[in-house]
Amino acid sequence: MDEESSLTDVVHSALQENRRQPASLAGRLERAAGARGRRRPMTVNNMTPVPLSDEEAPLVTVSEPLVSLDDLVLTHQTATALREILNEQRHVSRLAAYGLRPRTKLLLSGPSGTGKTRTSEALAFALGIPLVRVRLSAVVSSYLGQTARHLERILEYAENGRWVVSFDEIDMFAGERESSDHGEMRRVSTVLLQQLEDYKSDNLVIATTNHGASLDAAMWRRFDEVLTYRHPTQAQIAVLLDIKLRKFSYKVNKEQTCRALSGLSHAEIESICLDVMRKSVLAGAKHISTADIMDSAASRKKRYKEAGKFQG
Known part of the structure; x- marks a missing residue:
């Protein structure tokens, strides 16, 4: 089969699928074409051993990405x-x-639940490679020097193989050095800065933070790109519901439901949708209504408030 016929089959398949489910045709075309042109992501079983802590605990987890960019609601920028x-x-290549390299070090900053971690997974999915997540519980040690050594091992590992590496909550390592009275964490911050400076792999290293203002000023300069995430607007909530x-x-009623969900994160809105879908299935309901979403939203918000998320 020649390349033109193959592409025609891909487009036809995507169009047929698009008629069955109201999702993004562009996303389906990308996934269909990509699946034909790249290997399946590697699995843990056929990869080199992951780096270990001084206590022999894995410093990272490796997984096959399942989330695509089509599943995320992002700003145009x-x-x-x-x-x-x-x-x-x-x-x-x-x-x-031309003597140029791709952007490889990304910093994603914004409130919790706005899609930063899922972006790392979606990029790995789009590239057809595994996602490596750093395990903070194993990296951070109470012993002098161990945390810094763990970070060195992770970034050395990141340069070998083909994957996307995700550092969640990097502010734990990279807070303002001048404001910290803990000598060990200042050393960790310095080591991380140097490791990022020396990082030469073309693999993506993606760091996330919920507290961008707390990062050491020098940390920002180590990243090739900084993207800001925010709670969804009402227009974005409407897309997220779809x-x-x-x-x-x-x-x-999109206007009413989006207004009720305003101020919540993407993750919180997804939780509300899951609540509604579970109730619909168990009740044998044929349709999801405005009232179903409003009731679930009110219940969730009440629990969040009691837990201290909302004040006043």
Whole structure:
């Protein structure tokens, strides 16, 4: 089968699938074409051993990514930047011919639950490679020097093989050195800065923080790209509802429901949608209504407030 016929089959398949489910046609085309042109992500079983802590605990976990960019609701600016980064990763050789390298060190900053960690997984999915997540519980040690050694091992590991490496809550290591009275953490911050400076692999290293203002000023300069995440706008909430409820029959007042969900994170809205879908299935309901979402939102918000999330 020639390349033109193959592409025609991919497009036809995506169009057929698009008629069955109201999801993004562009996303389906990307996934269908990508699946034909790349290997399946490696699994833990056929990879080199992961780095270990001084206590012999794994410093990272390796997993096959399952989330695509089509599953995320991002601002136009962020989505554009991520597409550009993926394009650079797919054309490393072309850039190298001109003495250029792709952006490899990304910092994602914003409130919890706004899609930062899932972005790392979606980029790995798009590239068809595994996702390596740093295990903070194993990295951070109470013993002098161990935490710094653990970070060195992780970044050395990141340079070998092909994967996306995700550092969540990097502010734990990279807070303002001048404001810290803990000598060990100042040393860790210095080591991390140096390791990022020396990092030469084309693999993506993605760090996330919920507290960007607390990062050492020098840390920002070590990243090739910084992307900011925020709680979804009401227009984005409407898109998020369509994505999360797409497998169910629903007819809701978007203006009313989006207003009720305003101020919540992407993750919290997804939890509300999951609540509604579970109740719908167990009740044998044929449709999801505005009232279903409003009730679930009110219940969730009440629990969040009692837990201390909302004040006043």
